[in-house]
Amino acid sequence: MSPVSTATSRLPRDFFARSSVDVARDLLGCLLSFGGVTLRLTEVEAYAGQVDPGSHAFRGETPRTRPMFGPAGFTYVYFTYGNHWCLNLVAGQEGTAEAVLVRAGEVVEGHELVRARRGNVAERDWARGPGRLGQALGMGGEHTGRDFCRPVLGEPIDLVVAEPARPVPAGAVATGPRVGVSGPGGDGTAYPWRFFLEGDRFVSAYRPGTVKRRRATAPRL
DNA sequence: ATACCGATTGGCT
């Protein structure tokens, strides 16, 4: 039996109610289970809500970002580029709209399920990147705004975030600019809030954010 | 009503 599959203590809401940066760092190595698939988290990013130009919540609450403005311990799943569903775990105090983007992981359980969803791609790429990870887990818009800390009441919760059997050594955690975050003052280099396991194969490739172009004038036909 | 764009990915040069 693999040591990682033996850890089963669900992280409490208090764990997520801290600053997104602290939560992100501590999530590395943790086990995230959803619908029969378990990932060992290798890469995450912190977003600091309304004071963070790179955050979806920067311009205030909208129907999409509503879960971010709620209490910690809920999901925020968003759709992007016409194809991809990406998973966030809401952090911080209610109203601050902090969240942690789950960017990559290693599949440690549910290989058959993931193989079916991800097709014939290298196992290394099954959940290496937020879009791929969402697909590996079978994430969709119906999974946003879900409480993953509440123990048993109400609708079934199939998302579990648990401590690893063995915590990752502090020296194994690396930080850097966030991936793909763009815009004036919002580029990823502004905050080194990407956390990943140094040297781990299941970490996505770094890509800098694109420089935002400004169109000269509006077409206004 | 409409235009712009993205916390990405996969394919091709």
Place this chain on the structure above:
DNA sequence: GCCAATCGGTATC
């Protein structure tokens, strides 16, 4: 390394 795909969210007219 470069770039098109693809469509919901958001801002704007």
